[in-house]
Amino acid sequence: MSVTIKDIAKAADVSLATVSRVLNGSGYVKETTREKVHDAIKQLHYTPSAIARSLSTNKTNTIGVIIPDINNPFFGEVIKGITQVADEHQLNIILCDTDDCKEKELKAIKLLREQRIEGILMTPTYGEEAHDSAYMSTLDNLGIPVILMDGHVKYANYSGVFIDHVQGAYDGVEALIHAGHEKIAIINGRLDSRPAKERFLGYKKALNKYAIPLHEQYIFNGEYDHERAYTMTKKILLLEDRPTAIFVSNNLSMLGCVKALNEQSLSIPDDMAILGFDKVDALNIIGMNISFINGPTTLMGKTGMNMLIESLEKQKDVHMRELKQITLLPELHLKGSEKKSV
């Protein structure tokens, strides 16, 4: 059982009020009594309760972080960024993984609210249809700052840090076009999610800019997984007018695409040029040299956390709601796999 100030009072043979005065450094306490209390604290390994303190100061120094998939390395890196800033500010983090499930997300918000966390950093579940009006009302009535990280929340404007997926995809597809490609297939993520939708838009904008017609048969709508991307890549390879390049619009799909190419012993980029959105660290390290557009993950975590801290501070001073949205531009890393063989 954990030690309470009752135990301290008993061990030091003083009143509860005396222990409280010593702990708070308030009121007069005789020096010898103070020493007795300190000895008891040391002997019993007492730590002041942040919970008791939070009731008097109304501060828990705890932040809730809600993400859809902790096993996606993308979020691992985002969390690294968040914890770096949280550490500097002595803030604790309660992490909730929603498995990209709306019900789990609502439950997480409820639990966090009960823990009286001071603010929330979240990437909402991907699907827009999940964000109905009951959901929005839950978010709106939290009464604490909420900062979004790259999610889309329908019907509402929330402060947050976002990634310019359109520009990122545009830059990448433009690099494919500059390398000589015109037949460029795309494997989309879930098109009801902001990242997939915007990356698809960037793809279309780049084709349009260079007057390359959009071919329906080159467009494949996947999810965020490798299984579907594997099947789709096999379909792409069977197309009569086979594309010379594939834009794989998310990191989890990339693995399925590479698997399908490997199975048919096709080389990148000689047999097929490949461009990914978000890097796949493992493939990068082993030297596969897959060209990719990289969302600034750790930076997004840091920026989001800094925005939340700023919101917490502003909240104290004025009763106004400020909307602030920061957009980060992804970086294009050309590794040679965008090239067209002649």
Added chain:
Amino acid sequence: MSVTIKDIAKAADVSLATVSRVLNGSGYVKETTREKVHDAIKQLHYTPSAIARSLSTNKTNTIGVIIPDINNPFFGEVIKGITQVADEHQLNIILCDTDDCKEKELKAIKLLREQRIEGILMTPTYGEEAHDSAYMSTLDNLGIPVILMDGHVKYANYSGVFIDHVQGAYDGVEALIHAGHEKIAIINGRLDSRPAKERFLGYKKALNKYAIPLHEQYIFNGEYDHERAYTMTKKILLLEDRPTAIFVSNNLSMLGCVKALNEQSLSIPDDMAILGFDKVDALNIIGMNISFINGPTTLMGKTGMNMLIESLEKQKDVHMRELKQITLLPELHLKGSEKKSV
């Protein structure tokens, strides 16, 4: 600002005591008054405070989880297992990442203790030298259940769930020997850590069992990273009496080993047989068919969390300390890359 029962009392135009009676369902409250209070609660979107409740019930329903590296997919899977069980038991998780740094770990323990978490699930920092007597005293004096997950803590016996690294490595190396290998190099992880030390032991036991002499020049002591493994693999490839197989004793080192083989266009297993400890999901998915010994990650998370819940329940009843250690056996997955070309 979050809503308090003062706001409820004001909105319903009743006393604090009345609101409290309604919330606790205790004492007599007139039906019309009760309705007024409930209307105010609904209107103001009030959620009962888990913190206030925790002071009266002495329960926070919150568990601390401390791990050394959230970016290692191994821990991503462990956390999935932990959260599955935590969800079922309506427990919250405060996750702390220590960057494998002793100071951060001590800070995390202190923060968690202040949050009055009910128990801790932890994988301590790898290095044994970190666990000096001051450190041990911090752990010993927490006064709440601590369950270790696969870590080594010197000088003390803690309950926990462990992986039989010795047997896992033994089984894997034996498979290499059965495939015809006698010249087997090993890339160790940090040898002051339990997993690396035990895997090395399993390697030695297997060689000994089959009367294969241990060659010093085949033993490479790395860390848990890909950079050093890359350099070491290049050294292995330059050895005069070159090994025919490499046992890469951790997942992060595997990427560096594969990179070095790829650079020299060496094929697995025709030019070099490869065995890993812990799978590398990405390489597995793209079809590299690397044979590996797999620590039961999600199962370890689930088992650890169940042990912690059990400890929390037992704690209520009796004042005794029970030591319980569960050891999980890793699985050997042979994918063909252990074979010896003839």
